[in-house]
Amino acid sequence: MDDNLKIYNAVKKVPDEAKSAINGGRLKGKTEINPLWRIKVLTEQFGPCGIGWYYEVTKQWLEPSGTEVAAFVNILLYIKVGDEWSKPIHGVGGAMFVKQQKDGTAYVEDECYKMATTDAISVACKQLGIGADVYWDADKTKYTDPTQQPDGKTEADKKRLAPVEAELKRIGYSAVSICKTYKVSNVYELSDLQIKDFLQKAKNMPTKEAP
Known part of the structure; x- marks a missing residue:
């Protein structure tokens, strides 16, 4: 068992200098991890990129939703332990390409795919336990009751989420699973784009058989 947790235990702790508080948006109050710290950890554990670890981009695509557009990237991460290469470790990340601003204008992010790739790497790294202490602490409260309606939400919000809950x-999936997938603390924090993305994916999922 100790051997199974060797990598996990070596990479789970994030130094204070690699952490920063998120002060705005839906993740306000959570902790952000410097992406270069993950690269450093991968290099320390497995060797330089391209020699001891590497990743492949398998898909890049855009998803429009109203006046906004999000960019998504799928990657496969590979690590080398001893003389053996791992099976692919999947990661999917996203970032905004076109975002509607408060003044009504559209902001275009020309580095959206780079940002989405960084996000995808973080998702893959999480499966190795990289930065696990941050995520474990967050899980104690972040997903406690992901279906509870937050204060200030309206009937319109409940109606917007009704197709997701259905x-x-x-x-047969839990609200916890969708919250973790889209990195939100509550289903009511899902954006219209995320709701659309989930509903499209759910169409291809089989109906859970009755017990």
Whole structure:
């Protein structure tokens, strides 16, 4: 068992200098990890990029939603332990390409794919336990009750989430799973784009059989 946790235990702790507080948006109050710290950890554990670890971009695509557009990237991460290469470790990341601003203008982010790739690497790294202490602490409260309606939400919000809740019930998935997938603390924090993305994916999922 100790051997199984060797890498996990070596990479789970994040130094204070690699952490910063998120002060705005839906993740306000959570902790952000410097992406270069993950690269350093991968290099320390497995060797230089391209020799001891590497990743492949398998898909890049854009998803429009109203006046906004998000960019997504799928990657496969590979690590070398001893003389053996791992099976692919999957990661999917996203970032905004076109974002509607408060003044009504559209902001275009020309580095959206780079940002989405960084996000995808973080998702893959999480499966190795990299930065696990940050995520473990967050899980104690972040997903406690992901279906509870937050203060200030309206009937319109409940109606907007109704198709999501119906699909979760149909396929037998929990609200916790969708919150973790889209990195939100509550289903009511899902954006219209994320809701659309989930509903599209759910169409291809089988209905859970009744017990």
